[in-house]
Amino acid sequence: MSDLTRLDASETAAAVAAGEVTAREVAGAHLDRIEQTDEAVHAFVHVDRELTLAAADAVDAARASGGPLGPLAGVPLALKDVFTMRGAPTTCGSKILDGWRPPYDATVVERLRDAGVVVLGKTNMDEFAMGSSTENSAYGVTHNPWNLERIPGGSSGGSSAAVAARQAPLAIGTDTGGSIRQPAAVTGIVGVKPTYGAVSRYGLVAFSSSLDQGGPFARSVLDAALLHEVMAGHDPRDATSIDAPVPPVAAAARGELGGVDGLKVGVVTQLQGEGYQPGVQARFDEVVQLLTSLGADVVEVSCPSFDYALPAYYLIAPSECSSNLARFDGMRYGLRAGDDGKNGVEQVMAITRAEGFGPEVKRRIMLGTYALSAGYYDAYYGQAQKVRTLIRRDFEAAYRDVDVLLSPTTPTVAFPIGERADDPVAMYKADLATLPSSLYGGPAMSLPAGLGDDDLPVGVQLMAAVQRDEQVYRVGAALESALQERWGGPLLDRIPELATGGAA
Amino acid sequence: MTTPSSDVLMSFEDAIATFDPVMGLEVHVELNTLTKMFCGCPTEFGAAPNTQVCPVCLGLPGALPVVNQKAVESAIRIGLALGCSIAPWSRFARKNYFYPDMPKDFQTSQYDEPIAFNGALDIVVETDDGPQSITLGIERAHMEEDTGKISHLGGATGRIHGADYSLIDYNRAGVPLIEIVTKPIEVEPALAPAVARAYVTELRELIVALGVSDAHMHQGSMRVDANLSLKPRGRAEFGTRTETKNVNSIRSVERAVRFEIQRQAVVLSSGGTIVQETRHFHENDGSTTSGRVKEEAEDYRYFPEPDLTPVAPDEAWVESLRATLPESPLLRRARIREEWGLSEHEMQSLINAGALDLVEQTVALGADPADARKWWTGEIARISNERGLDVAVLPITPADVHRIIVLTSDGALNDKLARQVIEGVLAGEGGPDEVVASRGLAVVSDDGALLEAIDAALAAQPDVADKIRDGKVQAAGAIVGAVMKATAGKADAARVRELILRRVSGA
Amino acid sequence: MPALDRDDVAHLARLSRLQLTDAERDHYGEQLDVILAAVARVAEVAADDVPPTTHAVPVVNVTRPDVVVPCLSREDVLSGAPAAEDDRFRVPRILDEEEQ
Ligand SMILES: [Mg+2]
Ligand SMILES: [Zn+2]
Numbered sequence A: 001m002s003d004l005t006r007l008d009a010s011e012t013a014a015a016v017a018a019g020e021v022t023a024r025e026v027a028g029a030h031l032d033r034i035e036q037t038d039e040a041v042h043a044f045v046h047v048d049r050e051l052t053l054a055a056a057d058a059v060d061a062a063r064a065s066g067g068p069l070g071p072l073a074g075v076p077l078a079l080k081d082v083f084t085m086r087g088a089p090t091t092c093g094s095k096i097l098d099g100w101r102p103p104y105d106a107t108v109v110e111r112l113r114d115a116g117v118v119v120l121g122k123t124n125m126d127e128f129a130m131g132s133s134t135e136n137s138a139y140g141v142t143h144n145p146w147n148l149e150r151i152p153g154g155s156s157g158g159s160s161a162a163v164a165a166r167q168a169p170l171a172i173g174t175d176t177g178g179s180i181r182q183p184a185a186v187t188g189i190v191g192v193k194p195t196y197g198a199v200s201r202y203g204l205v206a207f208s209s210s211l212d213q214g215g216p217f218a219r220s221v222l223d224a225a226l227l228h229e230v231m232a233g234h235d236p237r238d239a240t241s242i243d244a245p246v247p248p249v250a251a252a253a254r255g256e257l258g259g260v261d262g263l264k265v266g267v268v269t270q271l272q273g274e275g276y277q278p279g280v281q282a283r284f285d286e287v288v289q290l291l292t293s294l295g296a297d298v299v300e301v302s303c304p305s306f307d308y309a310l311p312a313y314y315l316i317a318p319s320e321c322s323s324n325l326a327r328f329d330g331m332r333y334g335l336r337a338g339d340d341g342k343n344g345v346e347q348v349m350a351i352t353r354a355e356g357f358g359p360e361v362k363r364r365i366m367l368g369t370y371a372l373s374a375g376y377y378d379a380y381y382g383q384a385q386k387v388r389t390l391i392r393r394d395f396e397a398a399y400r401d402v403d404v405l406l407s408p409t410t411p412t413v414a415f416p417i418g419e420r421a422d423d424p425v426a427m428y429k430a431d432l433a434t435l436p437s438s439l440y441g442g443p444a445m446s447l448p449a450g451l452g453d454d455d456l457p458v459g460v461q462l463m464a465a466v467q468r469d470e471q472v473y474r475v476g477a478a479l480e481s482a483l484q485e486r487w488g489g490p491l492l493d494r495i496p497e498l499a500t501g502g503a504a
Numbered sequence B: 001m002t003t004p005s006s007d008v009l010m011s012f013e014d015a016i017a018t019f020d021p022v023m024g025l026e027v028h029v030e031l032n033t034l035t036k037m038f039c040g041c042p043t044e045f046g047a048a049p050n051t052q053v054c055p056v057c058l059g060l061p062g063a064l065p066v067v068n069q070k071a072v073e074s075a076i077r078i079g080l081a082l083g084c085s086i087a088p089w090s091r092f093a094r095k096n097y098f099y100p101d102m103p104k105d106f107q108t109s110q111y112d113e114p115i116a117f118n119g120a121l122d123i124v125v126e127t128d129d130g131p132q133s134i135t136l137g138i139e140r141a142h143m144e145e146d147t148g149k150i151s152h153l154g155g156a157t158g159r160i161h162g163a164d165y166s167l168i169d170y171n172r173a174g175v176p177l178i179e180i181v182t183k184p185i186e187v188e189p190a191l192a193p194a195v196a197r198a199y200v201t202e203l204r205e206l207i208v209a210l211g212v213s214d215a216h217m218h219q220g221s222m223r224v225d226a227n228l229s230l231k232p233r234g235r236a237e238f239g240t241r242t243e244t245k246n247v248n249s250i251r252s253v254e255r256a257v258r259f260e261i262q263r264q265a266v267v268l269s270s271g272g273t274i275v276q277e278t279r280h281f282h283e284n285d286g287s288t289t290s291g292r293v294k295e296e297a298e299d300y301r302y303f304p305e306p307d308l309t310p311v312a313p314d315e316a317w318v319e320s321l322r323a324t325l326p327e328s329p330l331l332r333r334a335r336i337r338e339e340w341g342l343s344e345h346e347m348q349s350l351i352n353a354g355a356l357d358l359v360e361q362t363v364a365l366g367a368d369p370a371d372a373r374k375w376w377t378g379e380i381a382r383i384s385n386e387r388g389l390d391v392a393v394l395p396i397t398p399a400d401v402h403r404i405i406v407l408t409s410d411g412a413l414n415d416k417l418a419r420q421v422i423e424g425v426l427a428g429e430g431g432p433d434e435v436v437a438s439r440g441l442a443v444v445s446d447d448g449a450l451l452e453a454i455d456a457a458l459a460a461q462p463d464v465a466d467k468i469r470d471g472k473v474q475a476a477g478a479i480v481g482a483v484m485k486a487t488a489g490k491a492d493a494a495r496v497r498e499l500i501l502r503r504v505s506g507a
Numbered sequence C: 001m002p003a004l005d006r007d008d009v010a011h012l013a014r015l016s017r018l019q020l021t022d023a024e025r026d027h028y029g030e031q032l033d034v035i036l037a038a039v040a041r042v043a044e045v046a047a048d049d050v051p052p053t054t055h056a057v058p059v060v061n062v063t064r065p066d067v068v069v070p071c072l073s074r075e076d077v078l079s080g081a082p083a084a085e086d087d088r089f090r091v092p093r094i095l096d097e098e099e100q
Helices: A009-017 A023-041 A049-064 A107-115 A157-164 A181-187 A221-231 A249-253 A278-293 A304-327 A345-356 A359-372 A378-401 A424-431 A435-440 A469-487 B012-018 B069-081 B189-210 B250-269 B315-322 B329-340 B344-352 B356-364 B369-387 B398-409 B415-426 B432-439 B447-460 B462-469 B473-486 B493-504 C006-015 C022-044 C074-078
Strands: A044-047 A076-080 A118-123 A170-175 A190-193 A213-218 A264-268 A297-301 A404-408 A444-451 A457-463 B019-030 B093-096 B106-109 B116-127 B130-145 B149-153 B165-169 B176-182 B222-232 B242-247 B277-282 B287-293 C088-092
Touching: A009 A023, A009 A049, A009 A221, A023 A044, A023 A049, A023 A076, A023 A118, A023 A157, A044 A157, A049 A118, A076 A107, A076 A157, A107 A221, A118 A157, A157 A170, A157 A181, A157 A213, A170 A190, A170 A221, A181 A190, A181 A444, A181 A457, A190 A221, A190 A469, A213 A221, A221 A249, A221 A444, A221 A469, A249 A469, A264 A378, A278 A297, A278 A404, A278 A444, A278 A457, A278 A469, A297 A378, A304 A359, A304 A378, A304 A424, A304 A435, A304 B093, A304 C022, A345 C088, A359 A378, A359 C006, A359 C022, A378 A404, A378 A435, A378 C022, A404 A469, A424 C022, A444 A469, A457 A469, B012 B019, B012 B189, B012 B250, B019 B189, B019 B250, B069 B116, B069 B130, B069 B176, B069 B189, B069 B315, B106 B130, B116 B189, B130 B189, B130 B344, B189 B222, B189 B250, B189 B329, B222 B250, B242 B250, B242 B287, B250 B277, B250 B287, B329 B344, B329 B356, B329 B369, B344 B356, B344 B369, B356 B369, B356 B398, B369 B398, B369 B415, B398 B415, B398 B432, B415 B432, B447 B462, B447 B473, B447 B493, B462 B473, B462 B493, B473 B493, C006 C022
Parallel strands: A076 A118, A076 A170, A264 A297, A264 A404, B242 B277
Antiparallel strands: A044 A118, A170 A213, A190 A213, A190 A444, A404 A457, A444 A457, B019 B176, B019 B222, B093 B106, B116 B130, B130 B176, B149 B165, B165 C088, B222 B242, B277 B287
């Protein structure tokens, strides 16, 4: 095989299964690629060559002994450093967890191992998944492989950058308000937030419990679907995990459920126009025309409550985070600061948290503490949960008429690193279009729609009803193949070649 | 910090002459489920530190709770037994505050949507006019989780003040608790301490009867917080309350309430104000001391626990649990009292001795209720008092007592010997028969040997023999005593008396 | 809603166990004011008769059977501890008292 890092996950899995290449060779090629490019990209915060090759060897051994291989056996994957995995540190991009090695595996990690997926390492992220640029990490900034001066999106920016930089064909991210879809959009890859509850949160370090959802990054819709099926499924250790069969997303991605001919697609009035960059709007309009030409019935749908998604989200997520992050107090694991024998426990906790958390995390903890306080709860948290109901009703009304909803994924292409670093409200606007389906809980996908301003990728977002994840894959796959036909190949073929350094 | 001895108290009588006490009792009951509230770790008491801990109850990042089905069922059964309504829809909430014994720095509890609410419990209090029945309102019963155990080290050993550092064992963290809260209790002021005691006693019996908890106060599987405030007689609004914690026995509940009434009364009548605070009870002198002052209402920032789903028991489930409820202790006592023909007072002393279950079990084995009562509330209760232990934890069983009763009524033992058998059983010498054999405690039933001793005694006290002959039968007692002494207490006194009378009358 | 003054921020920081300098207090106070002004818009939607939504798929009574599962080894339990002694977590002295 010439360049194993250029293969799709499905191609790699087929090659490993057929014995054309070993999992060890595949893993080695990606480890080499990481070594060559990560100094520039900084997608990973932890790579353990030995551990990775041992996992690959286990797949090769299973194949040699004729054991059954999973659909992604031997395929390397980059894991967002928010999932626990034995044998590796979990930092969540935070100094407060520096050096913490969890004594247990996340359910997602167990499933990856059972499927023969080879974890290459842990990827950088905004601290505790709070951010849209992967600038808020205690372990440095991750760069967009399309333009190293730009952000790779966030909070799962390490994962999106790794896939775009061909360091891994697959990655896992988490999406609380858009943290898979927005990074996918700005790095020109596919990213999916499954229905809330589809993927177990056991072992996913919580940011906002009622919104957090793990999901796949890939370079094709089919690859994303294959990973989706490995990750999803009922987990008795997560009380909010859906106890129902996983929707047939891989079949949908293969076109087995049909194309878009005759499907009704809704374009959300509130998620376009003002505030969206011209290049973003232009690519979006082209997608709409393309869908029409493919036989879809595209209609405009108004969802007035979506205008309140941003304020509702920035009350609910900080509120839950203020409670979820309380446990990082320096008593049982992670950083402890100020323990000089004189300070009492309360001071040690306060000093530890002051030193261990970055500014965005502190801001959200205080915001959430405020929103949950006696006297403010009803006006803030309580009211935000009601807004959530209104948003859900808008979605439900829309899905009575249409099969999927469509919008740009982000208002702009990747912005320059540092541009919004000290302007939280401007930063929060990166999630404008992704927040409604986070609050509703339905599945949503971002897939590449072309290049926009500054020749940077633009993403289009497909949304579907709760538990109808197959719908976004069905439309996504049809759109992907029509777009690639137009482009003459995947969008990622147009990414500038990264300068490679380090040992080859 | 005020020391207990420096507190000036008003006499209880003076205090209740001026003030009306208002009580609120919060009881935490540790359930005896096999596993914790939200994870599969065992709940066994006394395991080596930090050996019953997993990612969930250690609050590790990423771990998630899942509710223990059995704990929910126990909560519903407790609610039903307390006459509560069972909420068709209830939720867990997070109570947010930082404390190192709480791994997540929030307690998963129930807040405005408890599983059970609005019930009542009937209690009986001893008064000067005899037992009085009082109904107390139950505000709510809700589910929550216990905290880890902190030991304070360095400085004044074991005390939080002056400690250099603390060590934490999280084995207890996450053990299921049911918190039962009364409505404000306003009773005849003089009765308040006794009512508090009777409530806890009655509640404990109910919990034990339900089989949902060991309810051992000394091990902390049942813990009482007593809220108390005073209001000047005739005033409608409640005064500022204190919350006394660490009340580790039923008797202490009564003492703590009494102390707080006397302490608050002296503060209020000297123009002072009561500070809203937690107070700590001290077993040694029955006092309470100031704990943490609540300068402002603690802001726990409660919100619904997003990691858990609501608990919504349907009617069929609730009814199936109702069908498992045991006879209520109150009804059971009424039934037993009637069956055994006891006075209210006799019944009460049986309960106070903590021996009702044991007597009932002994009777169930065939013993006469009077005999069973005699031994359990007599000799055995005496020893338990001596040792400061509950009767129930002494190493003697209803079967042992039943056997002793059989041996006594067969004439093989007399009461004195029976007491020695009890002593032997408690000393671990084996069952009653083994103790009888090893200590050689059988009654002397050989008339020949007894007559020999009688003759010797009569010869030694000829004047007594004359009195008996003159018809003063009660004088025989002196001879009986002498014979008992001569046989080292192994004779059957009734038989000895019979033989004396026969001997003297020349029969 | 009133703007957050330094004392408000100090109160929030104490509730959140975050030690802040005066400068940080001012800085966060300003930022929180801006954010709060933006999010206060949720109050514009009259929602008196609207129930809250907490989860995408509303389910109830998700429980587990009362069956023991293996615990972590004590080595694992204490592996992350900043300080341990006597098989327990060692923590700084506790000055105030607060028990449940
Ligand atoms: Mg409580
Ligand atoms: Zn546990």
